[in-house]
Amino acid sequence: MPVVVPPPDPAGLPAPAWLLQVLLVFTFILHVLAMNLLVGGTTIMAISLRKGRNSAFHAELAKRLSKALPVTMSLTITLGVAPLLFVQVLYGQAFYTASVLMAWPWLSVIALVLLAYYGLYLVQFRPDWLGKWVTPIAWVSAVFILLVGLLYTHNATLNLAPNKWASLYAMSAAGLHLNWSEPTLIPRYLHFMVAAFAVAGLGIALLGVQAKKAQDAWGQEAVAYGARWFLGATLVQIVVGLWFLFSLPSNLMQNFIGGNIVHTAILWGGVVLAVIALLLVNRYLLGSVALTVLAITLMAITRHSLRGMYLQPYLDVRTLAVNPQWGMFVIFAVLLVAGLAVVGWMVWQFYKSGQPQKAAVE
Numbered sequence: 001m002p003v004v005v006p007p008p009d010p011a012g013l014p015a016p017a018w019l020l021q022v023l024l025v026f027t028f029i030l031h032v033l034a035m036n037l038l039v040g041g042t043t044i045m046a047i048s049l050r051k052g053r054n055s056a057f058h059a060e061l062a063k064r065l066s067k068a069l070p071v072t073m074s075l076t077i078t079l080g081v082a083p084l085l086f087v088q089v090l091y092g093q094a095f096y097t098a099s100v101l102m103a104w105p106w107l108s109v110i111a112l113v114l115l116a117y118y119g120l121y122l123v124q125f126r127p128d129w130l131g132k133w134v135t136p137i138a139w140v141s142a143v144f145i146l147l148v149g150l151l152y153t154h155n156a157t158l159n160l161a162p163n164k165w166a167s168l169y170a171m172s173a174a175g176l177h178l179n180w181s182e183p184t185l186i187p188r189y190l191h192f193m194v195a196a197f198a199v200a201g202l203g204i205a206l207l208g209v210q211a212k213k214a215q216d217a218w219g220q221e222a223v224a225y226g227a228r229w230f231l232g233a234t235l236v237q238i239v240v241g242l243w244f245l246f247s248l249p250s251n252l253m254q255n256f257i258g259g260n261i262v263h264t265a266i267l268w269g270g271v272v273l274a275v276i277a278l279l280l281v282n283r284y285l286l287g288s289v290a291l292t293v294l295a296i297t298l299m300a301i302t303r304h305s306l307r308g309m310y311l312q313p314y315l316d317v318r319t320l321a322v323n324p325q326w327g328m329f330v331i332f333a334v335l336l337v338a339g340l341a342v343v344g345w346m347v348w349q350f351y352k353s354g355q356p357q358k359a360a361v362e
């Protein structure tokens with residue numbers, strides 16, 4: 001069957017492609033950081049709620065996480081909207097096609113996100129009302145959030161496969177396709193999810209540092225526990241990351257193993273930073289956090305380059321017509337900077353407070 005790619009939006013890009021790509025990658029990094037804390041944090045909270053029956057440390061951890069997670073969820077969603085806009089503008093031909101092919105599972109993301117959000121709120125504000133159901137409800141939220149991540153990877157990989165679009169649509173136009181036959185699907189998904197547990201571990205360690213400052217004995221244990229999650233997940237990531245790399249089509253993989261010096265340096269630079277972060281986590285937590293954020297930045301750039309390589313034969317954003325709307329762009333940029341400043345201030349206030357509120361799980 002011939003490859004069919006829908007035509008680009010005749011309105012053209014509202015700003016140069018390079019600028020939109022920089023903003024796409026930048027806002028995606030912010031989304032991923034919040035998403036990692038959410039995915040790892042929710043699952044670890046569910047584990048701690050169970051363990052908290054016999055352990056004061058885990059009961060306190062679950063309480064503190066229950067307070068942080070609804071806010072983390074709203075950050076994940078809000079910080080997802082910005083890359084969504086850039087993806088639609090730059091890669092609408094691929095993004096809408098993939099979204100139409102998997103329409104029903106894709107729409108179910110809204111229900112899953114809402115239900116998971118409700119669950120997190122119930123665990124934070126109504127633990128007494130939930131009684132023994134508090135742990136199962138936390139698990140339902142965790143599983144739904146993990147499922148949302150999987151649906152995003154189905155969508156992202158379908159985006160990259162124009163050669164499949166026409167035949168899938170010809171097979172069925174019911175909007176029920178997923179991308180299970182894609183060899184990179186599972187390693188790619190695991191790569192994101194394992195990273196989430198590493199980053200959430202760092203988040204827990206940071207909560208511990210804050211508690212330690214307030215002379216809180218719990219803090220010491222939290223730093224060690226968070227660092228263990230970071231260590232364990234990053235070690236697993238070495239295997240998962242290599243699996244992902246070697247599952248790529250070999251002509252694309254070559255670019256990351258010496259075929260292209262820039263792509264190779266960016267990918268392996270990220271790996272080296274993650275390994276250094278691993279070695280430092282027990283001694284210089286803040287250094288380890290900074291290196292991890294840098295490693296994620298290099299990985300996000302790699303992910304973006306990989307998308308360009310996949311789509312190159314079919315569509316190239318550099319060839320799209322540009323019809324600049326600078327007035328709109330300036331309004332967007334000012335609001336983005338102001339919004340990020342407010343979010344940064346909120347996170348800082350939360351971190352500084354260090355105390356769980358009364359409403360958290362008792």
Ligand code: HEM
Binds near residue numbers: 076087113192
């Ligand atoms: C709440 C749970 C969420 C989770 C666990 C999650 C997870 C993920 C993951 C794993 C990816 C990467 C997929 C891949 O490349 O294989 C991703 C990408 C993305 N997410 Fe989220 N996400 C969530 C919510 C959202 C929401 C609500 C939005 C939008 C409002 C959003 C917007 C995006 C966008 C636009 C991308 C792709 C960016 C690009 O292609 O460069 N996410 N998400």
